[in-house]
Amino acid sequence: MAENILVVGGGPAGLNAAVMLAELGVNVSLVERDSFLGGNPKKFKYKFLFPDMQPADNVIGELIKKAETGGNIKVYYSSEISDFKENGKKFDVTIKTADKNELKTFDSVIVSTGFEHFDPARDAKYSYQLFDDVIDIKDLERMMGEDNFVRPSNGQPPKNVAFILCVGSRDRHVGNQYCSRVCCTVSVKQAIELREHFPACEVYIFYMDIRTYGFFEDLYWKAMEEHDVQIVKGRIAEITSGPNNTVVCKGEDTLLRGPFEIPFDMVVLASGMEGGPQSSEISKKLGIGLDEHGFLKPENVTLSPFKSNRDGVFLAGACTGPKAISDSITEGAAAAMNAYTYAVKNK
Amino acid sequence: MEYNEKGVSIVPSEFKKEIFEEARKDFRYEEYVRGCLNCGVCTGGCPPHRFFDFSPRIVLQNMKSKDPELIWTMMDEYIWACFQCFTCAMICPFLNSPGGIIAILREIAVRRGFESARKVLKPYSRVLLKLTAYGNQLSPDMIQPDFFPDWGPTIGYASTDLAVKRKAIPMPTLQVTNLAWDVAPETMKELYEIFDESGVFKIIESVDPSLYEIIQDIVDDVRSS
Numbered sequence: 001m002a003e004n005i006l007v008v009g010g011g012p013a014g015l016n017a018a019v020m021l022a023e024l025g026v027n028v029s030l031v032e033r034d035s036f037l038g039g040n041p042k043k044f045k046y047k048f049l050f051p052d053m054q055p056a057d058n059v060i061g062e063l064i065k066k067a068e069t070g071g072n073i074k075v076y077y078s079s080e081i082s083d084f085k086e087n088g089k090k091f092d093v094t095i096k097t098a099d100k101n102e103l104k105t106f107d108s109v110i111v112s113t114g115f116e117h118f119d120p121a122r123d124a125k126y127s128y129q130l131f132d133d134v135i136d137i138k139d140l141e142r143m144m145g146e147d148n149f150v151r152p153s154n155g156q157p158p159k160n161v162a163f164i165l166c167v168g169s170r171d172r173h174v175g176n177q178y179c180s181r182v183c184c185t186v187s188v189k190q191a192i193e194l195r196e197h198f199p200a201c202e203v204y205i206f207y208m209d210i211r212t213y214g215f216f217e218d219l220y221w222k223a224m225e226e227h228d229v230q231i232v233k234g235r236i237a238e239i240t241s242g243p244n245n246t247v248v249c250k251g252e253d254t255l256l257r258g259p260f261e262i263p264f265d266m267v268v269l270a271s272g273m274e275g276g277p278q279s280s281e282i283s284k285k286l287g288i289g290l291d292e293h294g295f296l297k298p299e300n301v302t303l304s305p306f307k308s309n310r311d312g313v314f315l316a317g318a319c320t321g322p323k324a325i326s327d328s329i330t331e332g333a334a335a336a337m338n339a340y341t342y343a344v345k346n347k
Numbered sequence: 348m349e350y351n352e353k354g355v356s357i358v359p360s361e362f363k364k365e366i367f368e369e370a371r372k373d374f375r376y377e378e379y380v381r382g383c384l385n386c387g388v389c390t391g392g393c394p395p396h397r398f399f400d401f402s403p404r405i406v407l408q409n410m411k412s413k414d415p416e417l418i419w420t421m422m423d424e425y426i427w428a429c430f431q432c433f434t435c436a437m438i439c440p441f442l443n444s445p446g447g448i449i450a451i452l453r454e455i456a457v458r459r460g461f462e463s464a465r466k467v468l469k470p471y472s473r474v475l476l477k478l479t480a481y482g483n484q485l486s487p488d489m490i491q492p493d494f495f496p497d498w499g500p501t502i503g504y505a506s507t508d509l510a511v512k513r514k515a516i517p518m519p520t521l522q523v524t525n526l527a528w529d530v531a532p533e534t535m536k537e538l539y540e541i542f543d544e545s546g547v548f549k550i551i552e553s554v555d556p557s558l559y560e561i562i563q564d565i566v567d568d569v570r571s572s
């Protein structure tokens with residue numbers, strides 16, 4: 001009889017885990033809290049992905065198609081785990097869907113519940129939700145995905161746009177000391193897209209450090225050399241209203257100008273990634289560790305980043321910390337391999 | 348002040364080191380100086396940064412450098428440019444307090460009677476007198492045109508006929524112009540104890556010896572009454 005494996009969360013990590021397990025002949029139950037698969041990239045309609053600007057559909061759409069048509073994968077939409085019990089080496093799990101509860105026994109479990117976007121309204125200095133023209137990278141991603149690429153306040157094309165990095169990351173005030181890893185690259189990517197869309201629009205990026213790590217650095221150089229994006233060192237201290245329906249960014253240019261107050265048509269906040277309420281919920285429900293950053297805690301961050309501290313429960317994707325889609329997909333495969341091995345050994 | 352005619356610093360480096368050590372030993376130091384991202388948020392929100400060559404980021408970076416020379420450069424004018432509004436401490440992502448560092452450095456300058464401290468505190472000598480000798484802060488007779496240029500043209504009128512104006516206030520007042528409120532001699536004696544114990548009188552003596560003498564005359568009078 002085939003193995004039964006549960007995957008919780010249908011983002012890039014969970015999708016890839018499910019698809020790989022199904023290819024091995026495993027019966028996969030994929031439980032997704034939303035009414036659709038694809039995770040954050042789908043929810044916020046990412047259009048083109050860094051690093052190579054390929055259409056998101058090539059990646060996310062492809063994975064969803066495989067999961068929905070590949071057989072062997074039973075997808076539970078708008079569902080969650082309502083009860084979780086150990087049963088020898090196996091697990092008795094109740095899956096709660098919109099209209100019923102289903103009890104199933106699984107040989108192993110993969111948790112891929114992902115991340116939440118930091119809500120910039122939590123940091124008052126950015127005036128998010130106070131001014132229509134202050135948005136964040138996920139809002140811009142969605143606006144671009146919907147081909148609605150204009151100033152929210154008046155529907156006009158912007159004359160100048162500021163990106164502000166590290167919003168909700170690297171800041172004790174909001175409780176997040178860590179770096180969210182992808183927001184530098186997302187911002188640089190979006191800056192390029194803005195310049196391509198509106199060649200007359202000036203684009204500034206205000207940074208403390210540009211962390212376009214590894215090959216992502218190519219995009220950063222491209223933004224400067226081919227798209228004339230202005231890169232200014234200094235975090236923004238305050239955003240306030242300016243003349244002619246603008247928003248003013250106040251800060252210190254720590255290398256060149258000293259104090260500045262620059263009016264912009266639009267400000268884009270590079271909000272970071274958080275473990276979200278789902279991480280602590282799933283940690284409690286499944287009895288697996290939560291780390292001090294609010295993400296799920298691997299048994300050993302270096303040796304086995306895809307293993308939880310509980311035998312038979314594996315981790316994949318952004319639920320263990322900020323990361324790019326490629327890393328999430330890689331971890332989905334690693335967790336699938338480990339969950340499969342565990343299931344086969346204990347049958 | 349600290350250079351000879353050849354432009355060589357005449358303040359011995361040992362002394363600068365001593366100043367730095369004094370700051371570092373302050374009980375607040377560890378709380379005020381943590382990591383620093385050099386992000387400039389503190390400076391972006393700092394009001395005097397708009398008017399002077401002054402930056403709380405530099406204050407914190409100088410402190411973190413542990414270089415007594417850099418810290419010494421701030422002891423003259425630099426530390427007096429701060430408004431002590433603590434906006435920097437409110438917004439620093441590391442929860443540093445550049446304004447707090449400034450407070451520590453200012454206290455050193457005052458305790459040691461540095462020239463910069465004397466210059467800055469001079470205009471406050473009347474307030475210091477009222478506060479330490481009488482337990483009052485601002486009394487009606489201190490309202491004089493020379494001391495309140497920022498009140499504009501109405502200060503001339505505001506500073507005349509103080510006794511009558513005071514009486515015209517529609518609530519019980521002391522009816523005098525040299526005090527804002529009445530402080531019992533017993534309370535004053537206790538205050539003097541506190542100023543003695545905490546070293547406030549000593550600080551005044553080192554920054555403004557003549558003011559110190561005036562205050563001590565009054566203190567002696569009250570103590571012997």
Ligand SMILES: Cc1cc2nc3c(=O)[nH]c(=O)nc-3n(C[C@H](O)[C@H](O)[C@H](O)COP(=O)(O)OP(=O)(O)OC[C@H]3O[C@@H](n4cnc5c(N)ncnc54)[C@H](O)[C@@H]3O)c2cc1C
Binds near residue numbers: 008031079113
């Ligand atoms: C603005 C922005 C742009 C980005 N652009 C790129 C890019 O261009 N290229 C790139 O490589 N990376 C990009 N990333 C990173 C990328 O979004 C993540 O790497 C990826 O989404 C992580 O995948 P995941 O499956 O781990 O998590 P998620 O995408 O968060 O998916 C998790 C899934 O789990 C579900 N879930 C959560 N809790 C439960 C629960 N309790 N029960 C059931 N289901 C649950 C969620 O509904 C969701 O569907 C970007 C990130 C941001 C913030």
Ligand code: SF4
Binds near residue numbers: 167169270
């Ligand atoms: S990736 Fe960049 S913007 Fe995001 S937290 Fe790290 S340094 Fe800040």
Ligand code: SF4
Binds near residue numbers: 396403447
């Ligand atoms: S306390 Fe001083 S350094 Fe800090 S913001 Fe206010 S004026 Fe600037």
Ligand code: SF4
Binds near residue numbers: 387389407442443
């Ligand atoms: S805000 Fe804090 S971290 Fe940033 S430069 Fe100022 S002291 Fe350093």
